[in-house]
Amino acid sequence: MSNQWFIKGVKKGILTEGFPQLPPEKPPLRPSLLIGSSNFKCPVGALDENKWNPEKCIFCDKCSMEMHFTGDQKLFKINRKMNAFKRSLYIYIIDSGTCGACNAELFNIFSPQYDANRYGIFLTNTPRNADVLVLMGVETEGMKSVLEETYESMPEPKCVVKMGTCAIGGAGIGSKISSLEPDALIYGCPPSPYTILEALIELKGDKP
Amino acid sequence: MRYYKFNVRDGYYIGETRQFSIYEKGMIRRDEPLERLQIIPKINDKxxxxxxxxxxxxxxIESxxxxxxTNGEAxxxxxxxxxVKSRTMRCLNKTIDECLLLVERINGYHSASHSIAFLSAVEDALNIDIAEGTYYGRIVILELERIRSHLLVLKRMCEPAGFGVPMYQLSYINEIITRIISDISGHRYFYSTNKLNRVDVDFGLLSSYIQTLIKIKRxxxxxxxxxxxSKIFINRLQGNxxxxxxxxxxPAARAAGFKRDARSNISILPYKELNxxxxxxxxGDxxxxxxxxxxxxxxSFDLxxxxxxxxxQSEYNYSNNFSGEGAARLESPSGDLFYYVNIDNGLIKDIQMSSPSYLNLKSFIKSAxxxxxxxxxxxxxxxxxxxSEVGVEFI
Incomplete structure (x- = not known):
């Protein structure tokens, strides 16, 4: 009986998909790269002078008459590659004011379909062991000092990733965003596991 | 209001909004602030x-x-x-559509429940009859959301026991459900799927997934x-x-023997027709x-x-300048979720919500x-x- 789970696990075989070497098997339509131009009055101001701004976009589909979702999951921007973390990257998460969807998607990169561990990406329970601080959600009063203390207690070298529209552009929710300078931005509301995984691999200077 | 009455304390207690105590069939204005969520030992033991x-x-998962x-162990x-992570939502004086974008981001994991409860309250205020297809469409997505949410809870319960294999196998199933949701609605969390009298879901495509759903259920x-x-696992849960x-x-009430389920005791969705x-x-552990x-x-798979x-899918063209007040409740994966809205000329004048997580948190500290x-x-x-759904302030 004690080894029943081991046998059940082995019987299932390898369930991990070929992404990112192969294209995503089931990319979501939203969020994905948006193309086109539109005069539509975006409810969160993500269309500035007809140009799409992924930092503010909540992928609500309201502009889809003129704009087009491509399904492309490359929705991130790396400001500084962290080659020091090429072999392993330990993530500490701060939820400063999310709806919970970003949190769930970040945990999803460790599900068998994506298996982020194979790229040396791990979660850590303490900022003392962390290489990267993943910040999710709008800045809230109660979490402001927690965020500052967490960042201060991380060892050098360290980096910051802002994940999700709330953390990057506020997502139209009536609160502020953190002033921490990000080394990477992962767009989406919430970003899909494909986007998060590829962004973290690229951040650590690894090849997919 | 078709479903709720003011100043009526009828049925079981559901929770609290900013101004009201909510019961199964009525709501009562509350003058005192919400009590603090705390239990402090009576004896001051050094x-x-x-x-x-x-x-x-x-x-x-969240902050x-x-x-x-503690005395060191107990x-x-x-x-x-x-x-601690309370958010403010700018909903007042916004249109229904603008407000809906924020409401579905109150709790992303239960976004369908929040948006349908909010829209049901608005539809109550409008006093309109909803198309039968929309009712059943809402049941479909609510049950998909319930499957995914319950799977996450079970997965999270395997984690502290060190049961890695079932934990990852549940994650795998969870991701398949999420991908089906994404395929049929365009979004992995049902954002922008629910509208007034409309569910933007490709039900034809979902029909082609029936065999997959049956396989996943098995x-x-x-x-x-x-x-x-597994005795090792069950021993950690029994009596705890x-x-x-x-x-x-x-689910906490139903586990303790109470027949409390908004799916069976309200008429807002035709669950009774599905037996x-x-x-x-x-x-109750x-x-x-x-x-x-x-x-x-x-x-939920069967439902x-x-x-x-x-x-x-149905269409409903509503006028932009209606007024009224409405309230509605439904069974979210964590329990009863309630919304009250007051609309003036198409703009939200007041919105109040009672989330199941507030009461569940209260029960949790009592049980711990x-x-x-x-x-x-x-x-x-x-x-x-x-x-995320406990600390939300509508401004």
């Missing part, structure tokens, strides 16, 4: 000390601030601050039965976090809550497939007294609490 847990910790009063008291039942056979008295709602009967168990959720996953036959810290996570996860 051996007790405070242990800070959270708000940022790897053990919890939550616990001050645990939990003797708890003070919870669920407002796969889930194998994992669930395997967990039920026992609570059998109020305030209880949702729905709530599943009841008579253990973490095991009871685990067991109820497992059985409800199988039940989803049955409702799909009658689900369809005299348990030991190693049992804490099993107990906490078994309630399916989402902090």
């Amino acid at each position: 051996n007790h000390f405070n242990f800070q847990y959270g708000p940022a910790t790897g053990g919890l 939550l601030d616990f001050k645990i009063i 939990i003797k008291g708890i003070v919870v601050n669920p407002y 796969e889930f039942e194998n994992i669930f039965n395997g967990l039920l056979e 976090g026992l609570i059998k008295d109020d305030p209880l709602i949702g 729905f009967e709530p599943i009841i168990f008579n253990e 973490s095991f009871g809550r685990f067991y109820i959720r497992g059985l409800e996953i199988s039940q 989803c497939i049955n409702a799909l036959e009658r689900a369809e 007294i005299n348990t030991i810290f190693t049992d804490f996570h099993f107990n906490f996860e078994s309630f399916g609490i989402w902090v």
Whole structure:
């Protein structure tokens, strides 16, 4: 009986998909790269002078008459590659004011379909062991000092990733965003596991 | 208001909004502020000390601030601050569509429940009859959301036990459900799927997934039965976090033997036409809550497939300048979720919400007294609490 789970696990075989070497098997339509131009009055101001701004976009589909979702999951921007973390990257998460969807998607990169561990990406329970601080959600009063203390207690070298529209552009929710300078931005509301995984691999200077 | 009456304390207690105490069939204005979520030991034992847990910790999905009063092993008291990540939502004086974008981001994991409860309150204010296909379409997506949410709870309960294989197998199924949701609605969390009298879902495509759903249901039942056979796992849950008295709602209430399920006791969605009967168990501990959720996953697969036959997309062109007030309640995966709206010339003048997580958190701290810290996570996860929906202020 004690080894029943081991046998059940082995019987299932390898369930991990070929992404990112192969294209995503089931990319979501939203969020994905948006193309086109539109005069539509975006409810969160993500269309500035007809140009799409992924930092503010909540992928609500309201502009889809003129704009087009491509399904492309490359929705991130790396400001500084962290080659020091090429072999392993330990993530500490701060939820400063999310709806919970970003949190769930970040945990999803460790599900068998994506298996982020194979790229040396791990979660850590303490900022003392962390290489990267993943910040999710709008800045809230109660979490402001927690965020500052967490960042201060991380060892050098360290980096910051802002994940999700709330953390990057506020997502139209009536609160502020953190002033921490990000080394990477992962767009989406919430970003899909494909986007998060590829962004973290690229951040650590690894090849997919 | 068709579903709710003011100044009526009828039925079981549902929770609190900013100004009202909510019951099964009525709402009463509350003058006092909400009581603090805390239990402090009556005897001031000098051996007790405070242990800070959270708000940022790897053990919890979301930020939550616990001050645990302990003698070293047993939990003797708890003070919870669920407002540590309180968000403000700019909903007042906004149109229904603008407000909906924010409402579905109150709790992303239960976005369909929040948007449908809000829209039902608006439809109540409008006093309009909803197309039958929309009702069944809403049941389909609510049950898909329930399956995914319950799967996450069971997965999170496997984690502290070190049961890696079932945990990853449940994650795998969870991701398949999420991908089906994404395929049929265009979004993995049902954002921008619900509208007034409309569900933007490709029901034809979902019909082609029926065999997949049946296969996943069988796969889930194998994992669930395997967990039920595991004495090591069950021992961690039985007797842990026992609570059998109020305030209880949702799966926690049904696990403790209360027949409380908004799906059976309100007429807002036609669950009765699908011969729905709530599943009841008579253990109010973490095991009871685990067991109820497992059985409800199988039940939700059947409800989803049955409702799909009658689900369809409808259109409703509403006027932009209506006024009225409405209230509605539905069964979210964690329990009763309630919305009240007051609309003036098409703009939101007042919006209030009672989330199941507030009451579940209250029940959790009550149940955690005299348990030991190693049992804490099993107990906490078994309630399916989402902090994001507790601390929301509408401005």
